[in-house]
Amino acid sequence: MKLTCEQKDLSFALSIVNRAISPGGTLPVLNNILIKAEGKKLFFAATNLEIAINYSIEADIKNEGAITIPAKVFTNYISLLKDGKVTLEVTEGLTLVVKSEHENIKIKGINTDEFPLIPQIEKKDSFKISAKILKEMANQVTFSASNNLSRPVLMGVLFEVDGKEFKMVTTDSYRLSEKSTKLESSAEVSCIVPARTVSELAKVIGDSKDEVIIYTSKNQVLFEYGALSLTSRLIEGNFPDYKKIIPQTNRTSVKVNKDDFMLGVKKTNLFVREHNSGVKVEIDNRKMSLETEENQVGEGRVELLIDSDGGQNEIALNSQFLLDVLGQLKDKEIVFEVDGKLSPVTIKPAKGEGYLHIIMPLRV
Numbered sequence: 001m002k003l004t005c006e007q008k009d010l011s012f013a014l015s016i017v018n019r020a021i022s023p024g025g026t027l028p029v030l031n032n033i034l035i036k037a038e039g040k041k042l043f044f045a046a047t048n049l050e051i052a053i054n055y056s057i058e059a060d061i062k063n064e065g066a067i068t069i070p071a072k073v074f075t076n077y078i079s080l081l082k083d084g085k086v087t088l089e090v091t092e093g094l095t096l097v098v099k100s101e102h103e104n105i106k107i108k109g110i111n112t113d114e115f116p117l118i119p120q121i122e123k124k125d126s127f128k129i130s131a132k133i134l135k136e137m138a139n140q141v142t143f144s145a146s147n148n149l150s151r152p153v154l155m156g157v158l159f160e161v162d163g164k165e166f167k168m169v170t171t172d173s174y175r176l177s178e179k180s181t182k183l184e185s186s187a188e189v190s191c192i193v194p195a196r197t198v199s200e201l202a203k204v205i206g207d208s209k210d211e212v213i214i215y216t217s218k219n220q221v222l223f224e225y226g227a228l229s230l231t232s233r234l235i236e237g238n239f240p241d242y243k244k245i246i247p248q249t250n251r252t253s254v255k256v257n258k259d260d261f262m263l264g265v266k267k268t269n270l271f272v273r274e275h276n277s278g279v280k281v282e283i284d285n286r287k288m289s290l291e292t293e294e295n296q297v298g299e300g301r302v303e304l305l306i307d308s309d310g311g312q313n314e315i316a317l318n319s320q321f322l323l324d325v326l327g328q329l330k331d332k333e334i335v336f337e338v339d340g341k342l343s344p345v346t347i348k349p350a351k352g353e354g355y356l357h358i359i360m361p362l363r364v
Contacts, residue, residue, distance in 0.1 A: 001065025001090040003037045007081045007100065009057040013044050014075040016055045016228060019200045021071045022048035029114045032068035033075075035088070035096075036112075037061045042088075045118060046071065051197050051232040052118045053204075067109040069096050074107055118231060121222045126215045127161055127187040131205040131225060134212050137168050137179045138202035140328045140355060145195035146172035153237040156192035159216075163188075170195060171242055175321050176358040178242070191216050192239055197232040204228060246358060247346055250337035252283050252310035255350055258334045262326040264290045264302040269319045271300035278362045279319040283338070284312050315341045316362040322347075325357045 017033055024031075034045040042059040045052065067090050077098065078086070087099040094109045138157075146154035151173075158169040167180040205212060205225050215222040216234075223230045268279050271292040282289045286308060291301045315338050325347055326334070333350035341361060348356045 001035075001037045001067060001088070002062040003042060003059045003089075004062075004085055004087045005042055005057060005059040007078065007083050007086050010042075010086055011075075011078050011081075013042075013055045013057050014071075014078055016204050017044045017046040017053045018071055018075055019204060020046040020048055020051050020053040020230075023072075027114075027116075029068055029110050030116070031071055032110055032115070033071045034066065034068045034112060034115050036066040037064050037088075039064075045115075047116055047118060049116060050194065051200065051230060053200075054118070054229045054231075056227045065090055066112045067094060067096055068112055068115050069107055069109045074098075077105065077107075119220060121215055121217050121220045121231060123215050123222070124217070125187070125189060126213055127166070127183055127185065127189065128211045128213050129166065129181070129183060130209045131212050132207045132209055133181055135202045135205055135207060137181065138198045140179045141168045141170045141177040142195045142199045142202070143324050143328065144170040144172060144175050144177040144357070148172070152235050153192055153239055156194050156235040156239075157198045158239045158242075159189055159191050159193055159214075159221075161187045161189035168198075169239070169242055171240065173240075174318070174360050175325075176242055176245065177325070178246075178356050180354045189214075189216050191221060192235040192237065193221055194232060194235060197221075197230070201230055204230070245344060246356070247337070247339055247344055250310070250339045250346065252308065252313035252338050254283055254288060254309075254336040254338075255307040255333055256288060256304055256336060258326060258329055258332060260304050261288075261334065261336075262323065264304055265319050265322045265326065267302050268292050268300040269323065271295065271297050272319050277319045277321075278316050279322070280314065280316050281336075281338075282312075282314045283308055288336075313338050313340070315343075315345060317345060317359055318362060321359050325359075329355075 036043040041056045043056045045054045081100050089097045096107045098105050160167045163186045164183045166183050169178045213224040221232050268290045280291045288304045288306045292299050331349035335348050335350050337346040344358045344360050
């Protein structure tokens with residue numbers, strides 16, 4: 001294998017596929033990136049056996065071939081090079097020679113035969129969505145997924161397409177996020193994608209209006225976006241019937257400035273008890289107060305001006321859960337709905353449609 005490519009293209013490609021590397025993998029080759037020169041392109045692949053990322057760049061290929069190279073060493077070295085031409089050549093003994101202006105280094109690789117075969121998904125059931133919208137949806141739901149290995153389905157994101165409506169849903173049983181949007185064409189899809197997969201996808205697809213094509217099969221999902229393809233296993237099992245916990249009524253509805261609310265929660269969060277991060281929310285006419293119990297550090301109380309409908313109410317909530325959702329909402333105003341202190345709270349944008357977040361109350 002011998003080729004020449006641009007440093008900036010090489011560095012970018014490596015930064016993309018590195019997201020599929022899990023340090024300390026059981027197999028040494030899982031810490032490597034597969035590099036393959038074929039035709040007029042240089043292909044890159046990496047996997048941790050849960051997700052696999054492929055990417056390609058244009059290159060001047062002199063001799064075709066392939067090798068796997070330690071991801072960390074190769075990526076770090078290429079990132080330190082100046083912009084310009086880089087020559088890659090595989091010599092006998094599975095060694096990659098990297099040449100640039102005034103520099104020449106060698107990196108030992110592993111035979112490509114040891115690299116796991118990345119399964120090919122049948123491109124049958126699919127739908128399209130703009131990268132910008134998909135990224136926004138992912139960021140607004142993934143934080144609500146569970147980290148508890150005992151309930152794998154809660155560690156995933158429900159992808160549900162019914163006609164032209166596409167929903168992404170997550171829950172850890174203490175909170176729930178649902179984001180929906182309209183597609184240009186109809187499809188029928190229902191699957192659970194690992195939250196880590198969705199999170200990593202959001203980091204690499206950018207904010208463009210270019211389309212991401214999503215293919216689903218019985219056990220896998222494939223995301224294609226230009227030169228990028230990301231394959232992931234699906235989580236088996238049935239996602240909870242989350243619609244049952246979405247409140248159908250609320251006694252009090254509050255419209256509040258999101259930044260003021262978030263700042264108030266941050267202030268009171270300095271005084272919450274570590275074991276439950278509880279903050280008491282009291283609503284009285286045009287005023288909302290956020291208050292913590294007295295503890296060894298002290299106590300906090302913040303008052304906010306609001307537009308309220310429904311009179312007095314109060315509830316105790318996890319302050320970190322509040323900060324998580326408020327940090328993902330871009331709207332200036334949000335709606336905060338509560339029926340009673342033992343009922344879930346609903347948080348959603350005041351004007352934007354298609355998003356809601358639910359937080360279960362704390363018993364205090």
